[in-house]
Amino acid sequence: MVKDGKYYAELVEKYCAPNYEPIPVVLSRAEGIYAYDIDGKKYMDMLSAYSALSHGHRHPEIIRALIEQCEKLTLTSRAFHNDKLGEFLKKMCELTGFERALPMNTGAEAVETALKAMRKWAYEVKGVRRESARIIAASNNFHGRTIGVISMSTKGPSRENFGPLLPCVDIVPFNDAAALEAAITEDTACFIVEPIQGEGGVIVPDDDYLPKVREICDKCNILLCIDEIQTGLGRTGKMFCFEHYGVRPDVLTIGKALGGGVYPVSLVCAGAEILSLMKPGTHGSTFGGNPVAAAVGMASIDILIKEKLVERCADSGAYLMKKLAEMKLKNVTEIRGKGLLIGVEFAKPVAHEAAISLMEAGILAKDARPTTIRFAPPLIITREQIDEALVIIEKVFSSLPD
Numbered sequence: 001m002v003k004d005g006k007y008y009a010e011l012v013e014k015y016c017a018p019n020y021e022p023i024p025v026v027l028s029r030a031e032g033i034y035a036y037d038i039d040g041k042k043y044m045d046m047l048s049a050y051s052a053l054s055h056g057h058r059h060p061e062i063i064r065a066l067i068e069q070c071e072k073l074t075l076t077s078r079a080f081h082n083d084k085l086g087e088f089l090k091k092m093c094e095l096t097g098f099e100r101a102l103p104m105n106t107g108a109e110a111v112e113t114a115l116k117a118m119r120k121w122a123y124e125v126k127g128v129r130r131e132s133a134r135i136i137a138a139s140n141n142f143h144g145r146t147i148g149v150i151s152m153s154t155k156g157p158s159r160e161n162f163g164p165l166l167p168c169v170d171i172v173p174f175n176d177a178a179a180l181e182a183a184i185t186e187d188t189a190c191f192i193v194e195p196i197q198g199e200g201g202v203i204v205p206d207d208d209y210l211p212k213v214r215e216i217c218d219k220c221n222i223l224l225c226i227d228e229i230q231t232g233l234g235r236t237g238k239m240f241c242f243e244h245y246g247v248r249p250d251v252l253t254i255g256k257a258l259g260g261g262v263y264p265v266s267l268v269c270a271g272a273e274i275l276s277l278m279k280p281g282t283h284g285s286t287f288g289g290n291p292v293a294a295a296v297g298m299a300s301i302d303i304l305i306k307e308k309l310v311e312r313c314a315d316s317g318a319y320l321m322k323k324l325a326e327m328k329l330k331n332v333t334e335i336r337g338k339g340l341l342i343g344v345e346f347a348k349p350v351a352h353e354a355a356i357s358l359m360e361a362g363i364l365a366k367d368a369r370p371t372t373i374r375f376a377p378p379l380i381i382t383r384e385q386i387d388e389a390l391v392i393i394e395k396v397f398s399s400l401p402d
């Protein structure tokens with residue numbers, strides 16, 4: 001039997017729940033911004049595993065940190081201390097400017113943890129009536145896939161037939177501060193929002209949205225949680241996207257790129273008045289804060305800083321957006337985003353077709369919505385590599401059907 005691409009894809013189709021619809025390419029090797037399929041064909045990765053590969057594939061220092069830690073100590077559970085977690089959390093608190101951080105594994109877990117902590121704060125600090133704390137979220141959000149998190153979703157397939165979901169969730173339109181203010185009651189614990197909606201199609205709010213949201217949250221005594229799982233760690237040209245808007249959240253969730261493209265690492269960061277409420281027995285995770293995660297997380301941050309990836313992203317993102325706009329691509333109505341989180345909007349629902357044609361031409365990207373394709377290459381991408389991508393993008397887009 002020939003073990004070709006079709007063979008591997010069909011195994012997944014046969015044995016996996018069909019919960020994804022992958023672009024038909026089977027990768028077996030990657031390095032930096034390039035990935036190779038099982039036939040050795042080379043692709044430029046312009047999705048970066050939804051921003052989890054910001055450092056590129058298999059960054060040598062991240063791989064080294066992973067292997068070195070694996071050779072010493074991999075898991076203790078939080079029943080015991082290990083010699084890595086403390087230094088990782090110190091680094092993260094210094095980086096984010098928060099007093100405390102709570103380690104988890106996936107992004108959805110970080111969001112769940114943030115919701116739990118903010119509800120606890122609502123009862124124990126704000127004084128909300130028992131069992132009535134409300135959470136406000138923005139329409140078109142993406143915060144993950146657990147039951148608690150999808151209770152905030154406004155997308156049909158994310159919610160349908162998974163209920164009953166969490167009660168006491170209120171949805172307000174994204175980019176509408178007045179609607180947020182109108183939705184707040186004395187039972188409201190928090191508002192959770194992405195600074196740019198990534199999965200929702202790279203939706204960038206007005207410049208004054210988050211500042212207004214911050215003001216409203218302060219005035220009404222509710223917590224502001226900014227979910228930077230996709231936008232954080234340099235992706236938008238600042239270490240955190242909220243820096244573009246001159247605001248700070250009360251609670252911050254980080255994940256994806258924190259794991260350096262090799263390991264799931266997520267964190268909730270907040271002030272002591274919130275995270276100190278999470279006493280022994282209230283919350284935990286067997287793998288959360290394990291020494292491998294801590295070693296990888298520290299390496300990821302060290303590399304971001306040492307290789308100036310945040311500054312490079314600001315620069316190359318501006319360049320890529322400008323060039324894309326100048327090319328006046330056929331059927332494209334808008335180019336939007338910040339840094340290297342860029343959405344290209346088509347006049348018609350051709351984004352999936354575009355993603356497949358791009359793959360065939362050697363670029364890996366994915367449709368975020370039927371009319372939107374997202375370009376989010378690793379932050380290590382160079383000008384020359386961007387130019388290389390632009391040639392392909394122009395060619396592929398000009399051959400899309402009218």
Ligand SMILES: *Cc1c(COP(=O)(O)O)cnc(C)c1O
Nearest residue numbers: 106107108142143144227229230
């Ligand atoms: C990807 C993402 C999540 C969920 O992260 P997982 O690791 O897939 O659970 C949460 N919030 C945002 C903004 C994301 O982009």
